[in-house]
Amino acid sequence: MTSRTHAADGAQSLHRAIGLLRLLSARTATGWRLSDLAQEAALEHSTVHRMLGCLLHERLAVRVAGTRRYTLGPLAYELGVAAAPHFAIERLAGPALAQLAAETRDIVFLNVRSGAESVCVARFEGRKALKAYTVEVGTRRPLSLSAGGAAMLIALPRAEQSRIQALNLRAIVRRGEAQQTAVRRMLQRSRRLGYGCNQEDIIPGIAAIGVAIRSAAGEPLASLSLAAAGADLAPPRRSRLLERLNAEARKIGAQLELLRY
Incomplete structure (x- = not known):
């Protein structure tokens, strides 16, 4: 696999992750079930599960307490606070x-x-x-x-x-x-x-x-x-x-x- 292919794969993964973050931000109150999130993102269930795992690890996503639903995490808030003075x-x-x-x-x-x-x-x-x-x-x-x-x-x-x-x-x-x-x-x-x-x-x-x-x-x-x-x-x-x-x-x-x- 060439370096150009690696770069394309990396860019695609980044776009998909950003797309998931946009979706997570659309339901901050109730959160998303994994199956619904995969359907809305038009991605395989396994792909969304893997990406969510990374977002959870980085604190960009969290599981809604007492449920199997997911929403934005504390790092998303922290990044927003840092950007607020400029936007x-x-x-x-x-x-x-x-x-x-x-x-x-x-x-x-x-x-x-x-x-x-x-x-x-x-x-x-x-x-x-x-x-x-x-x-x-x-x-x-x-x-x-x-x-x-x-x-x-x-x-x-x-x-x-x-x-x-x-x-x-x-x-x-x-x-x-x-x-x-x-x-x-x-x-x-x-x-x-x-x-x-x-x-x-x-x-x-x-x-x-x-x-x-x-x-x-x-x-x-x-x-x-x-x-x-x-x-x-x-x-x-x-x-x-x-x-x-x-x-x-x-x-x-x-x-x-x-x-x-």
Whole structure:
């Protein structure tokens, strides 16, 4: 076996391990059964078992107490703490977004793009609780599954949009055709309007709007979104809230040069 083959094998193993870490981060509360993790990763059971053993040894993964499920480990947290000073966008935006949530009485989210997914990095609760909306800080979802994710997706070049949308739809295939149809409907509406617009497409009774936060070069790096009861996001209130979100997004975008995005 040549050194080039060894290098290719090593790179493939690294990509697979990173893919497992992404999956583990998507279910930090309940964790994954080994069989489900292998199915989701499209890898052999034995391969995932071997890789999990390495991640456990390195403290990047742990077994959920009292179960046979796996989730992220303490080393993942330690690495995140070390990186936070350079990438913690929520530190720039926190005070203004907390005030926005208090004024609107809705829930305001700050999300960052992670490839074909979005990660919630901050959640600010207004005075109206939406019990059905369970997205918490750290939640990782396909871009196509939220108004904030859709806002980032539609800001990408069209070819990239198509590629990511296809990936996202494959990722949610087990949720059924109704969910996929709802996602397509939300994305079509969002493209037409120019911002993320979820009109109770994903969760009945809950609507959301989202806008992209762009780098100086125009790349969508993050998003702001606001979730409310469906009746509370009807025009013209939606238009007023959209103006507020866009204003905050522009401010945050102008500050991104302080970080390493």
